[in-house]
Amino acid sequence: MSLADDMFQALMDSSPLNAAMLGIPGWENELGDLTVEGQRTARDRIAGLLDRAETDDSEDPVTLAVIRQQGRAVVDRIDAKLVEHTVATMSAPVNSLLLLSSKVDVSQRLGQFPRYIAQAGERVRQSDRRPLSRHLATGVQRMDGFLAQPEQEWEGGHSAEIRAAVAGFRDVLASVEDGRGDDQAGLCWLPDGERNYANLVRNYTTTSRTPDELHRLGLDIIASLREEYAGIGSRLWGTSDVAEIFHRLRTDLLWDDEEQMIASAVDAIARAEAEAPKWFGRMPSVACQVLAVPEEERSTSAIAFYQPAPADRSRPGTYWLNPLGATERSRTLSEVTAFHEAVPGHHYQFSIAGETELPTLRKYAFIEAYLEGWGLYTERLADEMGLYSSDEQRLGMLGLDAMRASRLVVDTGLHAFGWSRQQAVDYLRDNTVMTEPEIHSEIDRYIETPGQALAYMVGRLEIQRVRAEAQERMGERFDVRAFHDLVVGSGAVPLSTLDQIVTAWSVAP
Structure with a gap:
């Protein structure tokens, strides 16, 4: 395989839930490994590919830039040990796992849920990087909320095992007595915090x-x-x-009711789709649907988020809206x-x-x-x-x-x-x-x-900057539809690479 393919394989192996969210086949039986040893193995594998990237001349410069950025990002996040003090938000491994289980087919992974949840708990229990006390309390509350729901009928008889694992994770969070106070909320209060934050900012x-x-x-x-x-x-x-x-x-x-909130989103998207051909030369072949977050997930879900269509296009892209507290939110x-x-x-x-x-x-x-x-x-x-x-x-x-x-x-x-x-x-x-x-x-x-x-x-300002500079260079030759097709059609790239892509396009005869 190419270096790009090797890096993609390593990234998905280290975080198979990303593959699930994106609908990419090949990792249906995997959840990943949250143990210190498992994370170290994943890190070493990706670091080896980064070493290859320093001398590899088989990839084009843009792809090579993406390889380097993606690999370094994973290495730095593993080094920061965020898994050990992330327990309250949807970034937390257990929270994201439970949310994802309602969005994609996880039937082949269910047997691994208890192991994965236990690993998350063990990382918290053994670490000296304590979560905030308030986050520990929030995590306990969310696990209690999950356990208070009617028992989910998951395939293969895994429901009891998963509930037991969630209860165990809840007990780990409740047992931590020396959580950080609100006056020490940031990374700068943790070991290697300054270095870890600098790396995360860069990535x-x-x-x-x-x-x-x-x-x-x-x-x-x-x-x-x-x-x-x-x-x-x-x-x-x-x-x-x-x-x-x-x-x-x-x-x-404020909104009058939840239905008004959903209808407004549907109408806005329809108007955007009607106007888009004047601003984009290429349109996606897959539709975008608007769905309300299921009621049982609203207390832990984000207000709004997008879930891409799977690779096989078996369902549309989905714009999820959380109507929780609609009548108290600004329209x-x-x-x-x-x-x-x-x-x-x-x-x-x-x-x-x-x-x-x-x-x-x-x-x-x-x-x-x-x-x-x-x-x-x-x-x-x-x-x-x-x-x-x-x-x-x-x-x-x-x-x-x-x-x-x-x-x-x-x-x-x-x-x-x-x-x-x-x-x-x-x-x-x-x-x-x-x-x-x-x-x-x-x-x-x-x-x-x-x-x-x-x-x-940071990203918006850079896209605006490269567009303005391209317009200045090209004058009447500038076509906003072609610019948008170039930016979106290049896939995700580092901002410095996007600058190079747009500059090359704008100076071409």
Whole structure:
């Protein structure tokens, strides 16, 4: 096999659940190994492939860049030992396993669930990298919620074994008496935290920007967004007072019911699909459906997320919406979230790349700065496309911009500068329109997935930059449809590589 194929095989072997989520055949019987020894074996295998990449001349430069980025990302995440203190959010191994079991066919893996769950518990039990005390309590609560549900009739008689394993994991979390306090929330309080965070920042952003640079960038963007808020607020309500605009967004523009939330998403996606041919030359062959998260999963699920169509296209791509607490949530976020997660965001991104002739690794590479950068880019692109139905919905666009810019400030604050959890909560409260439950959920996510939240804004700014430079170089020759086809059709790549791809395209005769 080629080096790219070898790396793809190693990546999927190290995390077969990624293959399950993407619908890639070949790993139906696997869950992976969370033990220290198992992680070390996976790391050594991938590190060996990275060594090969230093001298291999059989791959083209773009594919080689993806190989290096993907391999280094896994090595650095294993080295950071995040599995030992990630227990509360959907990044946690047990939480993600239970969520995935309702989204894809896991029947051939069920016999391995108890082993995998026990391994997750053992890593927490043996580690000196304690989770936050509040996260331990949240983890216990979520395991109790699972155990309180009617017993699931899984194939092969595995239900009792799985429930026993979940109960055992719950007991491990409950037994940890020296969890970290909220004043020591970030990686900088853990062994090798500074080095691990620097590596994670590099891998999630695919840039050389330092935490300090990213922190200051976020502060600058937040300041500029306040001017945009004031402009739309003046048109909509006759006020430029940002505090009043924030108050109205939090309290006045809420959903009437769950059905209204779902209908709005369906309508937004339909309008985006109708307009897309003016902005894309290539369309995905697979549809995008909108589904509500099942009721039993709503308390632990994200508010919205996208699940790609499987490789065999046996089902559509799916935009999952969580209606939990709909009547207490702002309706202004409806359209912007649909454009980001579905059309022309992640649905176009994953579907079009999956239908190219790219190497398999390039079709399915998970490079956050590219993937989430594209999603955030399409939120502003949707305004260019005339997709927002009102100024209310444009305020939602600004609201998500503010959240992503605040992530630059808060993620680096927590993990590089020693912020307490409360400092992070206060910053989001003062600079975004998120509700209190959303703020606390976001902060817990940043704590347990260090660096990931930086990818969104960094990626968007880079895509906007390379587009602007291509337009300047090409003048009237610039075709936005061809630009979008190039970016999406190249698959996920590091941002520096995307710059090279677009530059080569824009200077070609």
